[in-house]
Every structure is written in C-alpha cells, then in structure tokens.
Amino acid sequence: MKRVNILCLSVIALAVLLAAGCAKKPAPPAMTPTQAAQPSVTTEQPTQEAAGVEGQGMSETSVKEGAAATAEAMAGLQRVHFDFDQFTLTSEARDTLAQNAAYIKAHPGTKVVIEGYCDERGSDEYNLALGQRRADAAKKYLVSLGVSADRLSTISYGEEKPLDPGHNEEAYAKNRRDEFKVLP
Numbered sequence: 001m002k003r004v005n006i007l008c009l010s011v012i013a014l015a016v017l018l019a020a021g022c023a024k025k026p027a028p029p030a031m032t033p034t035q036a037a038q039p040s041v042t043t044e045q046p047t048q049e050a051a052g053v054e055g056q057g058m059s060e061t062s063v064k065e066g067a068a069a070t071a072e073a074m075a076g077l078q079r080v081h082f083d084f085d086q087f088t089l090t091s092e093a094r095d096t097l098a099q100n101a102a103y104i105k106a107h108p109g110t111k112v113v114i115e116g117y118c119d120e121r122g123s124d125e126y127n128l129a130l131g132q133r134r135a136d137a138a139k140k141y142l143v144s145l146g147v148s149a150d151r152l153s154t155i156s157y158g159e160e161k162p163l164d165p166g167h168n169e170e171a172y173a174k175n176r177r178d179e180f181k182v183l184p
Contacts, residue, residue, distance in 0.1 A: 076100075076103035076107075077100050077103060077104075077112065077180035077181075077182070078096050078099065078100060078180070079096075079177045079178060079179045079180065080092075080093035080096045080097060080138060080177060080178050081093065081173065081174070081176055081177050082134055082176040082177065082178075083176070084119075084172070084176065085122075085130070087130060087133035087134045087136075087137045088137070089137055089138070089141055093138075094141065097138060097141050097142055097145070098145060100142065100180055101142050101145035101146065101147050104142070104147050104151065105146060105147060110151065110182055111151045111152075111153070111182070111183040112151065112152055112153075112180050112181065112182055112183065113152075113153045113154070113155060113180075113181050113183055114135040114138050114139050114142075114152060114153070114154045114155075114178055114179075114180055115131075115135060115154075115155055115156075115157055115178065115179045115180075115181060116130075116131030116132055116133070116134040116135030116136075116138075116154065116155070116156040116157065116158075116178055117131055117134075117156075117157050117158070117159070117161065117162075117163070117175055117176065117177050117178070117179070118130050118131050118134075118158050118159050118175065118176060119159060119162075119171070119172035119173075119175040119176050120159045120162065120167070120172070120175070121172065122159075124158060124159070127158035127159045128156050128157075128158040129156070130156075130158070131156030131157060131158045132154065132155075132156035134156075134176075134177075134178050135154035135155065135156055135178055136154055138154075138178045139152045139154050153183075159175070162174075162175045163175050163177065
C-alpha cells in the first residue's frame with residue numbers, strides 16, 4: 001500500500017512539473033507605429049555578461065568597440081520580402097541576398113541568424129512553418145553563393161514580431177520578410 005501511495009504521488013508530481021514546464025510565454029507587446037517605422041536592424045549593445053566577458057577584466061571601451069563592430073556588420077545586411085503565402089525568392093530578393101552574401105564573405109568572422117516572418121493571416125503553427133521555410137530558402141541561396149553554411153542559422157518568428165502593426169495589405173507586405181542579424 002505504501003508503494004502505491006509513493007507511486008501515485010510521484011506521478012502527480014511529474015504531471016505538475018510537466019504542466020509548469022509547458023506554460024506558454026506571454027505575447028510580446030505590440031509595436032507602436034514609431035517603432036514599426038524604425039529599421040529592423042537592431043544595434044543593441046551587449047552587456048559584458050552577454051558578451052561572455054564578465055569578470056575577465058575587459059574594459060568598457062572593449063565592450064563598446066565590440067558592439068560598434070556588430071552594429072557595423074548588421075548595417076551591411078538587408079531584409080528581403082516575400083509574396084503572400086510564398087517562400088520562393090523573387091528576383092529582387094535574390095539580388096539583395098547576393099549583396100548580403102558579398103558582405104558576409106567580406107567579414108570572415110561574421111555569423112548570421114536568418115529570421116523568418118509572416119503577416120498575421122493564417123494560424124500560428126502555419127505561420128511558424130512558413131517563416132521557417134522562408135529563412136531556410138534564404139540560407140540555401142546564400143550557401144549557393146559561397147557563404148559557409150556553418151556561419152548561418154535560421155529561426156522563425158511567424159507573425160509574432162510584425163514590422164508594421166497595421167491590418168492592411170501594405171502592412172502585410174512589410175511583415176512577410178527575412179531579416180539578418182549578426183551574432184555577437
């Protein structure tokens with residue numbers, strides 16, 4: 001009888017842990033029109049901890065120089081856009097990716113994450129999958145242009161981070177995109 005009680009308690013504890021571990025993250029705050037109008041390339045300055053230098057005696061100047069180098073690298077990478085419900089690269093997207101490839105190849109230490117995005121139409125699951133196909137298409141094309149695949153990674157945000165919070169065709173067109181972020 002004691003074993004049965006222990007087993008039941010163990011199963012309940014496991015169920016509680018699994019339920020707590022699977023809690024959904026809160027949705028990100030909506031962007032204001034001012035934020036949406038800003039370019040997608042962020043120039044966040046990494047903290048010493050984020051840069052992996054905490055406690056190593058690096059000066060604030062060194063951290064700022066690293067952030068400046070990252071911002072400079074990100075300035076050379078431009079986003080590409082997609083047609084509705086598509087992950088096929090347009091000729092304009094291929095031209096932009098060729099410029100991005102040249103920039104990445106000219107900066108040998110650069111590693112880039114390709115972020116795939118969608119407009120708000122469609123289910124969350126569908127948009128996450130479509131955003132991933134868009135990011136993968138850009139990565140495949142960059143690799144075909146000579147960029148080493150180990151310098152590229154992909155992620156999909158689906159409809160989670162709209163560039164334009166509007167609910168019209170113009171906003172949707174802006175939100176169907178890939179963005180390129182330099183990893184620190």
